[in-house]
Amino acid sequence: MGVVVPIGEARDPSQSIKPLLDLVATDMAGINRLILDKAISDVELIPQLAHHLIDSGGKRLRPMLTIAAAKLVGYDGDSHIRVAAAVEFMHTATLLHDDVVDESDERRGKKAARILWGNQASVLVGDFLLGQAFRMLVDVGSLAVLRILSNAAAVIAEGEVMQLAAAKNLATTEDEYLAIIDAKTAALFSGAAESGGAIAARPIEELTGLKSYGRNLGIAFQLIDDALDYAGDTKNLGKEIGDDFREGKVTLPVILAYRRGNASERTFWTRVISEGDIQEGDLEHAIALMHQHDAIETTIARARSYGTIARDALAIFNDCSEKQAMQDVIAFCIDRAH
Amino acid sequence: MGVVVPIGEARDPSQSIKPLLDLVATDMAGINRLILDKAISDVELIPQLAHHLIDSGGKRLRPMLTIAAAKLVGYDGDSHIRVAAAVEFMHTATLLHDDVVDESDERRGKKAARILWGNQASVLVGDFLLGQAFRMLVDVGSLAVLRILSNAAAVIAEGEVMQLAAAKNLATTEDEYLAIIDAKTAALFSGAAESGGAIAARPIEELTGLKSYGRNLGIAFQLIDDALDYAGDTKNLGKEIGDDFREGKVTLPVILAYRRGNASERTFWTRVISEGDIQEGDLEHAIALMHQHDAIETTIARARSYGTIARDALAIFNDCSEKQAMQDVIAFCIDRAH
Numbered sequence: 172m173g174v175v176v177p178i179g180e181a182r183d184p185s186q187s188i189k190p191l192l193d194l195v196a197t198d199m200a201g202i203n204r205l206i207l208d209k210a211i212s213d214v215e216l217i218p219q220l221a222h223h224l225i226d227s228g229g230k231r232l233r234p235m236l237t238i239a240a241a242k243l244v245g246y247d248g249d250s251h252i253r254v255a256a257a258v259e260f261m262h263t264a265t266l267l268h269d270d271v272v273d274e275s276d277e278r279r280g281k282k283a284a285r286i287l288w289g290n291q292a293s294v295l296v297g298d299f300l301l302g303q304a305f306r307m308l309v310d311v312g313s314l315a316v317l318r319i320l321s322n323a324a325a326v327i328a329e330g331e332v333m334q335l336a337a338a339k340n341l342a343t344t345e346d347e348y349l350a351i352i353d354a355k356t357a358a359l360f361s362g363a364a365e366s367g368g369a370i371a372a373r374p375i376e377e378l379t380g381l382k383s384y385g386r387n388l389g390i391a392f393q394l395i396d397d398a399l400d401y402a403g404d405t406k407n408l409g410k411e412i413g414d415d416f417r418e419g420k421v422t423l424p425v426i427l428a429y430r431r432g433n434a435s436e437r438t439f440w441t442r443v444i445s446e447g448d449i450q451e452g453d454l455e456h457a458i459a460l461m462h463q464h465d466a467i468e469t470t471i472a473r474a475r476s477y478g479t480i481a482r483d484a485l486a487i488f489n490d491c492s493e494k495q496a497m498q499d500v501i502a503f504c505i506d507r508a509h
Numbered sequence: 510m511g512v513v514v515p516i517g518e519a520r521d522p523s524q525s526i527k528p529l530l531d532l533v534a535t536d537m538a539g540i541n542r543l544i545l546d547k548a549i550s551d552v553e554l555i556p557q558l559a560h561h562l563i564d565s566g567g568k569r570l571r572p573m574l575t576i577a578a579a580k581l582v583g584y585d586g587d588s589h590i591r592v593a594a595a596v597e598f599m600h601t602a603t604l605l606h607d608d609v610v611d612e613s614d615e616r617r618g619k620k621a622a623r624i625l626w627g628n629q630a631s632v633l634v635g636d637f638l639l640g641q642a643f644r645m646l647v648d649v650g651s652l653a654v655l656r657i658l659s660n661a662a663a664v665i666a667e668g669e670v671m672q673l674a675a676a677k678n679l680a681t682t683e684d685e686y687l688a689i690i691d692a693k694t695a696a697l698f699s700g701a702a703e704s705g706g707a708i709a710a711r712p713i714e715e716l717t718g719l720k721s722y723g724r725n726l727g728i729a730f731q732l733i734d735d736a737l738d739y740a741g742d743t744k745n746l747g748k749e750i751g752d753d754f755r756e757g758k759v760t761l762p763v764i765l766a767y768r769r770g771n772a773s774e775r776t777f778w779t780r781v782i783s784e785g786d787i788q789e790g791d792l793e794h795a796i797a798l799m800h801q802h803d804a805i806e807t808t809i810a811r812a813r814s815y816g817t818i819a820r821d822a823l824a825i826f827n828d829c830s831e832k833q834a835m836q837d838v839i840a841f842c843i844d845r846a847h
Contacts, residue, residue, distance in 0.1 A: 305643060
């Protein structure tokens with residue numbers, strides 16, 4: 172049932188993330204140790220639930236950005252490891268709460284923690300991981316990094332609330348949708364990258380460059396995620412095609428197909444998205460309408476455009492293998508899931 | 510239906526909190542302004558939901574402790590206002606998540622936010638308020654205070670998870686129960702008081718004194734809360750008698766009545782608490798068994814004992830009106846709800 176759309180050129184995305192993986196390999200081992208260490212608690216349920224998610228094979232893209240940014244600016248201390256682990260904990264906490272809010276049954280191809288341990292434990296362990304993240308950041312002792320990431324924590328929550336308020340609402344504009352993903356997804360990408368520079372106390376123009384890189388990469392990443400929900404391949408994606416559709420999420424492909432559709436198509440979108448009345452064949456029809464109106468293609472084109480902004484944001488840095496790896500990962504985010 | 514048990518001497522508790530209220534009155538006005546200011550967001554749902562709780566007439570006991578502690582140690586800056594507001598935001602975030610976890614219908618005599626706006630919004634607005642709390646603390650810029658309160662955030666969540674794991678489990682010991690309330694309730698009382706000293710960069714023995722005061726006051730406060738759930742007066746309490754009973758919470762009155770009861774009584778407790786099979790008259794029977802075994806009286810005696818520890822923790826400070834107000838509020842916490 173998965174309709175696989177070739178996204179961009181037929182590049183192998185595993186090749187475009189390889190330079191970043193190589194660059195951060197040693198540090199990531201340290202981060203993984205720290206993550207295991209800080210997910211420990213005398214309260215048994217906490218490590219059980221935390222490990223379910225931590226071990227589930229996420230890409231750890233966000234902490235990688237922190238490490239890469241620290242290396243790009245020539246940071247020679249070891250605090251970036253703790254900052255990166257805190258970033259991953261913030262992300263994990265968000266996933267736990269997201270699954271409760273979205274009532275998701277799966278996450279990364281495994282049963283969602285809330286299905287195994289309940290919504291209550293997911294809420295509370297998320298809170299614990301967020302608390303641990305701030306504890307680690309306090310240990311690092313950089314107020315600049317604490318400012319960036321406490322700001323991200325509040326903005327992410329704001330974005331999630333915006334998304335909740337926009338749920339099932341087909342009147343959502345592309346601008347409103349962009350504001351949502353800027354907050355709920357791009358804020359942590361942005362904070363992750365900027366923190367890597369802030370820990371080295373780099374000048375403001377470098378921090379701004381890293382922040383812009385992370386932000387635009389995050390927007391591109393989320394746009395592709397939204398496209399893949401209608402055009403991806405379930406096996407590679409680790410989530411079911413049509414999850415967003417079933418949850419009535421108003422993402423860009425839906426917004427475009429709705430706005431570009433005729434009256435009878437809009438009646439269809441209202442029934443399935445706003446009223447949640449989904450019948451056999453509706454997902455396939457939705458995907459067909461999206462292709463008819465170039466909704467997926469436009470979404471990917473937008474992602475490419477944000478990817479270009481991310482690339483240009485790094486222009487102020489001298490050419491080096493770190494910069495190259497950070498640019499290559501933009502292609503990975505856009506071409507992934509082939 | 511409320512069985513009102515006289516707790517301690519028939520003192521008027523409003524008299525024992527009056528010195529503290531007078532002491533902090535000016536600063537609390539500043540805190541209230543700051544709370545209103547920081548609960549603002551372009552995302553409409555956030556101030557709506559935050560105000561529902563913020564305006565609902567909580568006592569703001571925790572931020573008062575921060576202010577009182579700062580005054581006790583002679584702090585002459587104005588950062589204690591922001592720290593106190595952050596403490597109240599942390600508390601509000603916890604209440605929002607608690608109501609979701611406990612599936613509560615009411616909070617402070619009003620419909621719970623989750624009933625009005627849903628569990629999803631309650632989880633996310635709680636996350637937002639926690640993020641705002643850390644932002645405010647970063648603005649203050651004291652790593653000592655950030656350490657105390659990020660630690661409290663993680664410990665509170667741990668305590669909540671412990672409580673969840675102990676739910677309906679009558680094998681919970683008094684020690685285990687104390688460890689739970691030490692974490693879920695006393696950690697924020699403790700952090701609130703210690704922060705008031707830390708913002709003034711006071712010596713370690715004063716910080717330890719404030720920490721111990723807050724911790725033991727918090728334990729006493731929670732023990733009385735648990736006693737009131739079986740012996741309070743619904744009107745004054747702002748919650749229904751028997752809420753804990755209906756949720757199968759294993760609090761100290763239950764632990765004691767169960768342990769002191771005979772085989773047939775234990776069968777009763779197992780049915781109502783562990784199996785959640787509650788019938789007409791069961792709450793009254795539970796209360797009668799508690800009185801028969803002095804379970805409420807013992808719980809209150811324990812609270813008094815922690816109150817004494819809290820009082821003694823302040824011994825290192827010179828006698829002054831601030832110290833007197835902080836000691837008087839111990840009596841308020843123990844004698845309240847008459």
